[in-house]
Amino acid sequence: MTERQLKTRPRNRVIVNKKIAPYLFLAPFALLFVAFLIVPLIYAADISLYKKAMVGGVKFVGADNYIKAFADPKFWEGIGVLFKFAFLQIPIMIGTALLFALILDSGVLWAKAFFRISFFIPYAVPAVIATLIWSYLYGPAYGPIGQTARLLGFEAPDFVSQEWILGSIVNIAQWQFMGYNMIIYFAALQAIPGDLEEASVVDGASAFTFATRIKLPMIVPTIIVTVVFSIIGSLQLFTEPFLIQNMARSVINSNFTPNIYAYNLTFVAQQPNYAAAISFLLGGVIAVVSYVFMLATNQRIDR
Amino acid sequence: MSIVGKNASSAKFRRNRWLLTGLLSLYFIYTFMPLFYVITAATKSNQDLFSTFGLWFAEDFSLWENLATLFTIQDGIFLKWMANTAYYSSVSAVGAALFSTLAGYAFAKYRFFGKKLMFALVLGAVMIPQTALVIPMFLMLSSMGLTNTSLAVILPSLVFPPGVFLMWAYIDDAISNELIEAGRMDGAGEVHIFSSIAFRMLMPGFATVLILAFVASWNNYFLPLVMLNKPDMFPITVGLAQLYSTAISGTGGVLLFTVVMTGALVSIVPVIAAFLIMQRFWQGGLGAGGVKA
Structure with a gap:
């Protein structure tokens, strides 16, 4: 034709x-x-x-805005929150995603396709809607988590308190993005040639050893890529705390994360120039962290 | 292929199967619970939302009333938000996928001056946090009088560096150089080779990028929140979030609480349905990018 x-x-x-x-x-x-x-x-x-x-x-004013930002505790508090968030969220999410991908790949499971697809579904729910749903679930009086706890005879913690807020946001991210990472790992595992499997079965390697010692190392490059994306994503944290702010004014302030800070500087405080410096510095921090992570992991692989 | 089955005693295999299926079932309950909650909440009256158990239906079934409120509130603004979302996301997704495909094709199938530098720039751009750019972009566009237009939301979404990367990876594998050479021998121009030979072969990759760009745009909150301040231009994300703050601050009354959940339900059902229908594309495509990387 x-x-x-x-x-x-x-x-x-x-x-x-x-x-x-x-x-x-x-x-x-x-x-x-x-x-x-x-x-x-x-x-x-x-x-x-x-x-x-x-x-x-x-x-x-030259570098004045940057000098100011470097000495601004509000900026660094936000960076601190981001780091705590990333260190909590990324390992849990990547860990469960890897575990589930290996289980799906091992073939022991019933209803493989069902789990694979249903775990991925929350990825189709926008962060705004996921956060809205979870804030209803977190509701102390009317939220089903609190209700269930009361039925069982104990009091659920206040999920949007100073103490729990970070964990509550981590949970929303886990719910949304675990399945996405799992699908990527699963595809990478499936791409490993089958003859490798035959060989190790002959060797009598147990399924667990085979999964962790042979298959896992083979998808390390994929894992690194997803971790870098997770670092970039989590250090941009904005939507979840920005919305939860509605129900936790005293916990989430106007500089909870650098992005929230820059937003408020632009639209509330009318300091767009300083906001630009904050945005720029945040970009710098994210670039440095992802770069350091890639350097560190590259060395590991070479060794 | 199941190694456990071939290798271990079948009793051990059965035990593992029960254990692991159980573990994943627990996670399934966790995944499904919020979605189930949206369904029950959308079928309740505001009173019942607060007084009945959250994870089951109330005696009165109020879904139709809630839907009626949702679509009539503020002169039917929710319908406008749905239309806006569909418009912003589909134009952004088609444009982003098309431009990513063209760029990916150039990177995969040509040698040209400046290729290395440009490819490095695109890869570097994947690393640039989009939100760090939103506020500068707002300041820039507002000085040009372009904020509060659909262009302010669509144009930035057309730049989708991960799409270029994915298409480069896909085209590199899917289209052989011999095929392109054969086209040239026949005297076809480069544009013609692309549009009538290559494009059909890269459709699966194109579909994946289309889905990813669609999700990215439909998910977006920060960009439209910053760029738009007229409620009748909002996408669903910004609109629903605003409805929620009204509900919780009490100015709109308790009335709005179930309406927000009804809105959430109405907006996620079509997208989840689309994902289920198109699973062949995203399952294959997402993996391809990951494996190549």
Whole structure:
């Protein structure tokens, strides 16, 4: 069919040659990439060097906003929350995702496809809706968790208290994203050639040893990629605490995470220049953490 | 293929099967519980929501009343939010998938000046936290008078670096260089080779990126929250969140509590259905990216 089309087309139309074609294919993406990624980056870097002057307009202040941010406990408190969150959330999520992927892959299970698909479903629920549902569930008086606890004769903790808030947010992220990671690991495990399996069965390796000693190391590159994505995702924490704020004003303040801080600086405090510096610094922190993680894991693999 | 079955005694295999199926069933209850709660909550009156057990239905079935309230509240604004969401997400997803495919094709099948640098930039961009860019982007667009337009939500969503990466990986495997060479021998132009030969072969990859970009856009809260302040331009995420703050601050009355859950139910059902129907695509596609990486 293709050949016939080729022959019936007039020969004298403009034929894009091999040299120009890649640039033509790249153009739409590149244009948007520059307009909505590179330019905002430069713009942010630029305005972060200014400050609203007392009388009219803005004035150039050099690195003042960054110096201010470095000494701003509100920024560092937010970074602290992010680190606690990431250290709690990522290992639990990756750990369960790996465990379930290995179990699914081992073939012992009943209803494999059912579990695989149902665990992935929460990924289709937007963070906003997931957070709304969980805040209803967390409700002290009317939430079913509290109700069930009372039925069993004890009092459930206040899930949005100072003490529990981070765990409660970790839980929302676990619910939403475990299945996504599990699916990726499962696909990677399934891609491992079958003859390896035959060989180790002959060796009499037990299923558990086989899964942890042979299969797991083979998907380490995949694990690293997902961890990097999780680091980037969790350090941008915004939606969940921003919404839970409605029911826990005293626990989640206006600088709970750097993103919430930048949002409030822009729209409440009217300090967009300082907000740009905060956004930029957060980006820097995320880049450094992901880079350090990749460096650290690369060395491990080489050894 | 089950190694345990071949290898271990069948008693041990049976015990493991029970144990592990049990473990995953527990996690299933955890996964399913919130979804079940949305269903029960959406069928209750506001009073029953607070006075009856959360994980079961109340005696009065109020789903129809709740739906009626949901679709008539503020002159039927929920329907507008649904339409906005569908519009923003579908245009963003189709555009992002198309541009990612074109760029991925260029990276996978051509050698050209600046390729390495550009590819490194795209990979680096995957690392850039999108939300760190939202506020600068807002400041930039507001100085151009572009905030509060659908473009402010759609244009930034068209840049989807993970899509380029996925398509590069997919095309590299799925389309052989010989095929493209054969097209050239026949005298076909590069654009023609892409549109009538290559594009059909990369459809599975395209579908995966389409789904991922759709989810990313439909999930997005921070970008529309920052860019839009007219309620009739909101997507569902921003609208529902606002309805919730009204409910909880008490200004809209207790009346809104079940309506928020009804809205949640109405907005997740079609997407979950779509996921179930298209599972072949995301299961294969998500894995492909992970394995290649």
